[in-house]
Amino acid sequence: MKRILALILCVLMLAALMAGCSGKSGGGETPSNPSSGSGDKPAPAAEKTLTFGCQMYSDGMIAPWMQTNCAWNCMRYGISESLFEFDDNSQPIPCLAESITSSDDHLTWTIKLKSGIKFSNGVDMTASKVKYALDYVREKGPEGSSTPQNFLEFEAVVTADDANNTITIQTVTPYVNLAGNLADPAMAIVDYESTGDNYENGMIGTGPYMVKEFHTQVGYDMVKNPYYRKPVPYDNVKILFMGDASAKANALLAGQIDIAENIMSVSDLKKLQDDPNYTVETAAGVRCGFSWINFNGILANDDLRHAMLMAIDYDTICHSNTIGDLYTPGFSVLPSGMGYGYETLNNPWKYDPEGAKALLDKAGIVDTNGNGIRELDGQDIYLRYVSYENRLLNDFSDAHTQYLSKVGIGVKSDYGSSDDQWTKLVAGEYDLNNNNWNHMIAGSPYTYLGNWCSENEADYCFYHNDEYNKLYKQLENELDPAVRLDLLKKMQQILIDDGVAIVDGYYNSCMIWNNKTVATAHIRPNDYYWVTVDITPVG
Numbered sequence: 001m002k003r004i005l006a007l008i009l010c011v012l013m014l015a016a017l018m019a020g021c022s023g024k025s026g027g028g029e030t031p032s033n034p035s036s037g038s039g040d041k042p043a044p045a046a047e048k049t050l051t052f053g054c055q056m057y058s059d060g061m062i063a064p065w066m067q068t069n070c071a072w073n074c075m076r077y078g079i080s081e082s083l084f085e086f087d088d089n090s091q092p093i094p095c096l097a098e099s100i101t102s103s104d105d106h107l108t109w110t111i112k113l114k115s116g117i118k119f120s121n122g123v124d125m126t127a128s129k130v131k132y133a134l135d136y137v138r139e140k141g142p143e144g145s146s147t148p149q150n151f152l153e154f155e156a157v158v159t160a161d162d163a164n165n166t167i168t169i170q171t172v173t174p175y176v177n178l179a180g181n182l183a184d185p186a187m188a189i190v191d192y193e194s195t196g197d198n199y200e201n202g203m204i205g206t207g208p209y210m211v212k213e214f215h216t217q218v219g220y221d222m223v224k225n226p227y228y229r230k231p232v233p234y235d236n237v238k239i240l241f242m243g244d245a246s247a248k249a250n251a252l253l254a255g256q257i258d259i260a261e262n263i264m265s266v267s268d269l270k271k272l273q274d275d276p277n278y279t280v281e282t283a284a285g286v287r288c289g290f291s292w293i294n295f296n297g298i299l300a301n302d303d304l305r306h307a308m309l310m311a312i313d314y315d316t317i318c319h320s321n322t323i324g325d326l327y328t329p330g331f332s333v334l335p336s337g338m339g340y341g342y343e344t345l346n347n348p349w350k351y352d353p354e355g356a357k358a359l360l361d362k363a364g365i366v367d368t369n370g371n372g373i374r375e376l377d378g379q380d381i382y383l384r385y386v387s388y389e390n391r392l393l394n395d396f397s398d399a400h401t402q403y404l405s406k407v408g409i410g411v412k413s414d415y416g417s418s419d420d421q422w423t424k425l426v427a428g429e430y431d432l433n434n435n436n437w438n439h440m441i442a443g444s445p446y447t448y449l450g451n452w453c454s455e456n457e458a459d460y461c462f463y464h465n466d467e468y469n470k471l472y473k474q475l476e477n478e479l480d481p482a483v484r485l486d487l488l489k490k491m492q493q494i495l496i497d498d499g500v501a502i503v504d505g506y507y508n509s510c511m512i513w514n515n516k517t518v519a520t521a522h523i524r525p526n527d528y529y530w531v532t533v534d535i536t537p538v539g
Contacts (some may be wrong), residue, residue: 259511386429
C-alpha cells in the first residue's frame with residue numbers, strides 16, 4: 001500500500017512539473033488556451049439568437065407618433081418602454097418611473113424617475129429627455145393617427161426637474177389614473193432628439209433590444225441593448241413577419257422560428273398543444289372582436305340594422321370548429337368577464353332568424369324581383385364588409401355573411417390588410433368593418449368607449465346618441481368606483497339597444513414556443529408585450 005501511495009505521489013508531482021514547463025514559451029507568457037499551443041484567447045461563447053414569428057402591422061413601422069399600430073410595434077419588438085406598464089391584472093405598475101403621486105384634485109401629478117436608465121445609444125434618460133418625448137409625441141400627433149392626446153391632453157404642461165429626477169404634469173382635466181394613460185405605447189419614452197428623421201427603423205428606446213436592420217415586408221434584425229438595466233437573454237432577435245392561417249404553426253414545426261404569437265388555426269393550435277415539444281400559453285385577453293356599423297349609410301335604417309343583428313347565431317360561430325372557442329361569445333362591446341356588470345344587461349337582438357325576417361317584412365324591406373336579395377329604396381341590399389386576416393376576423397365575417405344571406409341580406413366582402421381595414425374605417429368607406437380592439441387602453445374602458453361618442457375625433461362609425469355622450473363625459477372625470485360602474489352599465493345598455501356593432505366575442509391571446517430552444521416565455525393580457533426579457537433560451 002505504501003508503495004502504491006508513493007507511486008501515485010510521484011506521478012502527480014511529475015504531472016505538475018510537466019504542466020509548469022509546458023507553460024513557458026520564449027518570453028515566458030502562459031497561453032490563455034494551453035490546448036492551442038499559441039497565445040490565442042478562448043473561443044467566444046456562441047451567440048444566442050431568438051427567431052420570433054408574428055403578424056405584420058402598418059408595414060412594420062415603429063414610430064410611436066405615426067399610428068397606433070406603429071406605437072405597438074415599437075413596444076412589442078422590445079424597443080420602447082413607457083413610464084408605466086400593465087401587469088397580469090391589467091393594472092399599471094412602474095417601469096421607467098419609480099413612483100407617481102397626484103394632488104387631491106387629480107390635476108397635478110409628480111413622477112419620480114428611476115435612476116441609471118439609459119437609451120440604447122448610451123444617452124442618459126433624464127427628466128428633460130422624458131419631457132421632450134412626451135411633448136414631441138403630442139406635437140407630432142396630428143400628423144399621424146396614434147392619438148396621443150387621448151392619453152395626455154394637448155393642454156397638459158410637463159415640467160422637468162433634472163436635479164431631483166422628476167417630472168411634473170399639470171393637466172386641465174382631472175385624470176382618474178394618469179399612470180394607466182402613460183403606460184400606452186404611444187406614450188413610450190423615446191430619444192426623439194437623437195432619432196432625427198430616421199422614423200422607418202431607427203427608434204432609440206430603453207427596451208432590451210434595438211434595431212440593427214429592417215427588411216421591408218420581411219422583418220427586423222435586432223441586437224441586445226448593451227445599456228439595458230437588466231440581463232438581456234439573447235444577443236440577437238429576428239422578427240419575421242408571417243400571415244395568420246397556418247404560416248406560424250408550420251414555421252414552428254419546421255424549426256424555422258422559436259416562438260410565435262397567436263396561432264389562430266384551431267387544428268394547428270390543437271396539434272401544438274398535444275405535442276410535448278411545444279408549450280402553448282393562453283391569457284384571458286382584454287380584446288373584443290367586433291364589426292363597426294356605419295351609421296352614415298344604409299345601416300342607419302333601424303329595422304335593417306336590428307334584423308341583421310337578430311339573423312346571426314353568435315354562440316354557434318364561437319363554438320364552431322373554425323373558431324374553436326378561441327373567442328367567448330357575448331353581446332356587449334365590453335367583455336363579460338371584466339366586472340362591468342355584463343350579467344345585468346339585456347340583449348333585445350338575440351338570435352331569431354324568423355323574427356328578423358318578420359321585422360324586415362313589416363318594414364317593407366322585401367325581395368320584389370325574386371333574386372333572393374331584399375331591397376331598400378328600390379336597390380338590392382349588398383353590405384360592403386371590410387375585414388382582414390388576423391385573429392380569425394375573416395372567418396367571423398364569412399360566417400356573418402352566410403347567416404345574413406339566409407334572411408335576404410346580401411354582402412360584398414372587401415378583405416385586405418390591417419392597413420386597408422384601418423384606412424377604410426377612417427374614411428368611412430364601409431358598411432361593416434371587422435376588427436379586434438383592446439378595451440383596456442390606458443387601463444380602463446374609457447378611451448375604447450369613446451369610439452361611439454360623436455363628440456370624439458375617433459367617431460369612425462358616425463353614431464350619435466346625446467344620452468351616451470352625456471354619460472361618457474361624466475365618466476371622464478368621475479373618480480368614485482361605484483359611480484363609474486353604474487355609468488359603464490348604462491352606457492353598455494344604450495349601445496346594445498341601439499345595435500351599434502356586431503360583436504364577434506371576447507378574444508383569448510396565446511404564445512407558443514419550441515421547448516427545445518426556449519426555456520421560458522410569458523404573455524400578458526395587454527398584448528403590448530411580445531419580445532421581453534421573460535423569453536429566455538434553453539441552457
